Amino acid sequence: MSSQTASHRIPRGSLASGGAHLWRLQRSERLAGYLFALPITVLFAVFVGWPIVFAIYLGFTSWSGFGTPTFTGFANYARMWNDPVARQAFVTTILYAVATTVLQTVIPLAIAVLLNYVWRGLSVVIRTILFIPGIVSFVVSGVLWKLIYDPNLGTLNKALRGLGLDSLATNWLSNSATVVPAIIVVSLWGAIGTNMLIYFAGIQGVDPSFYEAASIDGAGRWQQFRFVTIPSLRVVTAIVVSLNLMNGFKVFDIIYVMTGGGPSHASEVFGTYLYSLAFGSTAGSIPQLGYGSAFSVVVMLLCGVAVAVQVVLTRRAQR
Amino acid sequence: MHSITGAGPFGSAFARATLDRRTLLKAGVAGLGAAATASLLAACSGGSASSSSGKATVRLWSWYTEQKDTLPKVIQDFEDKHRNIKVNLRIFGTPDQYLPALTAAVSGGDVPEIFAPHVRAITYGKQGISADLKKELGSDFLKDFFPAENEEYSDGGKQYAIGWEAQTFGIFYNPDLFAAAGVDGEPETWDDLIAVAQKINATGKSSVAFSANPGTSALDFFLPLITQVTDDPTYFLKLDQLEKGYKWTNDPVVKALELNDKIVKANVFQKGTTGTSGDQATQLFYTEAAAMLFAGSWIPAGLIQNATPDFVKKYKIMRTPAIKSGARHWTADQAGAGFAVSETSKAKDAALELVKYLYSPDVYSKLMNDSSSMPATRSAVERVTSPQIKQMASWLPDGCPHIPFGAGSSAAGDPLTKIFDQKASPAEVAKQMQTAVLNARG
């Protein structure tokens, strides 16, 4: 399109030259950009931005919820450094986030691939079934699985005993060795469907001619998968990885409902610890909102890392 | 490449193009304006203590689900008698659902008129959030309550909350399984209980089902042992507040831990107490996998709901064993369920009216009986109809503390679980308790 033809469509009131038209276009684009983003920004500033700032501020104070907070500088962070529960929770948080991310990225991908092998009707049915756990909230799935893991009356141990594997039938949620893996299984149960759907669509969307080209070059199925499918999924994977990481760092509902952070803090993560400090019925008589907020700041920093990871992965994928 | 838009539609709509931006702006402003007006309207209608119609609104918040079905009717009767008071009853499911709402309300300076104070009764009182009920309701009103309830909620001569439901702990047992193991009568001391446990274990059943999960449940069993060792129910109250000279490493605590350790070592409890939640322990009992259950007076109502009718007819209850023959059967008995009144609310007077009504002898007694709960007042205890509740209430005079109210005290529960897991010695656990409590105090 030459600037000459463009000038036929010049909006009323602007200068009759291509350059000015371009300038006007930029201005209207800028204005539109701001206007479109305005509602979300205003709502964000009032109802998300400000509370986040306030929560960060609280991390530098000591506050029991009534009266005004007392400024204490970095005291909360120093306390966190020396608090054995916080240290343990930190390790558990990282482990949990990484483990769930790896599992919830790899397994749904594998399932999406498998879905390509079976006939279409079955594929649709399986996809629907796998999505169903995502329909219930984490609280509900926590409650359900807590009953399944019940050492005496839960279906898991009943099944194990029925199969003669008595020795495996342990106290899943109160054995400090098995509690975190048991919770990871529940997280996986809830996340398979959603993550898998994203991958499935991604695989479906890969241009068939790429596979053609590859098979003409003599590539077998596995090689096609490795050199066509996987690279095409890089961007999607980057998003899935960073979202799962962030959810892992922030996790609260599912662990709190099943174990409350126990036994003896074996499943304590930052999300549950900060809740106990602020509201917990087991935390004692004085809510520690300042100290709890310090933990949320650390979680926020960790999530920042996750976002950075995604940006790096995306940049590399686009290269 | 073809242009999807084509020249036509946009060419003709071109005249509207510039207007569109302006209309968008107008729409945006109108929208924000509408939202602002709506929020103002909402603020006007969003309830506060007293509204323009002259009615006082009293909010009543708790998690006492045992009265979920029976309390609304009582409230309705109250409202009929007091036409100028409206009551908003809110019963949450568990303390974990309740506490965020309460904490938020307190931090916003908008404390519900009547609320369950949980373990924060004294803290809130000292902060001026809950009213001094001794002043508001008078000492005569308080006289009817059991001493333990009043003590747990009072500080410096002021009464910051009153007990709603009392609670005692005891051992529920299954006479059939006792008979099958050749056990006669009820054990009086811990040593007797240990002997009974050996017989029961021999039949393949667990002896005492108990939940040491979370750690604070384990404290329900352990803390009364401190009273038994010292024969002094105020010892723990002082330890709880970490008064001068009181530490978790003191001798009485260690002795109590040693007693606890002895009981665990003798296989009195089922395997995996630290992995058993309260629900699960009760299940063990009514599915007859365990012959006994150490738990509190909320159990009878739960058994009616969950166990088979035959089981409900046959189970029995006995007292917490004593430390030696003839000694007092010190029994855990603090009221976990109480009510505090907001000091700062405008509807305080209306709230006090409701409190007086709820505790009026006929109303209170009927409500407690209908919900199979143990009352907190002596006069109501006399009118208890449920035989199980009556029996458990008779132990109230030997009550002793078992709830950690002090800042950080509940953290002692975690090291305690090591005794139940046999992972540390009593002396070590005592040290860890002291450290954990100090750590949680901050």
Added chain:
Amino acid sequence: MTTTMARTRLSHADRAPLIGQRRRRPAPLARSFAAFILIAIAAFTVFPLIWLVLTSLRPQNTIFTGPIFPTHLTAAAYPKAWVSTGFAVHFVNSLWITTATVVGVVVFASLAGYAFAKLRFPFKNVLYVALLATLMMPATSLIIPLYLQLRSIGLLDSQLGLLILYISSSAPFSMFLMRAFFETLPDELVQAARVDGASEFQVFRRVVLPLARPGMATVIIFQFLQTWNEFLYANTVLQDTGKLPLQPVLFSLMGQYNTDWPTLTAGLTMSIAPVVLVYVWMQRQFVAGLTLGAVKS
């Protein structure tokens, strides 16, 4: 010879459906093996929910004492759940709040997502990163600040306040999704429309939005799910029980010492129904759309 065969294969490819499998049929053994694994996984996925429904049909005192498959079924819990929780009122609350949230989120997230994807304006990246901060804070740490914020604006204990809260905290994530989606659309589309004289808003509304249906379907499903299941904020911000949505009311059936399992599971089963409906309705849009977005002309 290779070229003719290649050409033949290419034409098969052209005729193959866009949404479907690769043209070569996998070996039957591979196919059965895959089916076996998938069915096992599906069974693992679905059985807790079967347990949920079964529990709602049992008499209360057989939940832990009875066998896995109940001998005695009773639907008594359903009317009880309906009446004792005031199900209808809270269901309507949930429905209107969730629907309004979804509408608000879709509108704001699409507008903003498009702006971040296709429009250029200063501070765009700064704003984008700031909005991402919404995803980085645990929800529990924001309850008290949000409560205080709502209170100072006067929106406490109002469904409108809760609605605004939901939209504000969920729109950024949906914006994130919509932006990713819009980025897959070619820039030429926008340029062409602009050159044709359309205003930015018209470009958005007439050209881009119709193509955005799949992305919007995704946002609708996820947002509906998330808002329908939300519990913590609703429980804290709303005080009047009549205003509460469904989830907090259902969870109050879980007592500290006793839980009425049949009634609770009956209530939960009934509450899942609308979500399933929305999912099924959006399903076709969802999968169809995601692939459409990826296929370039």
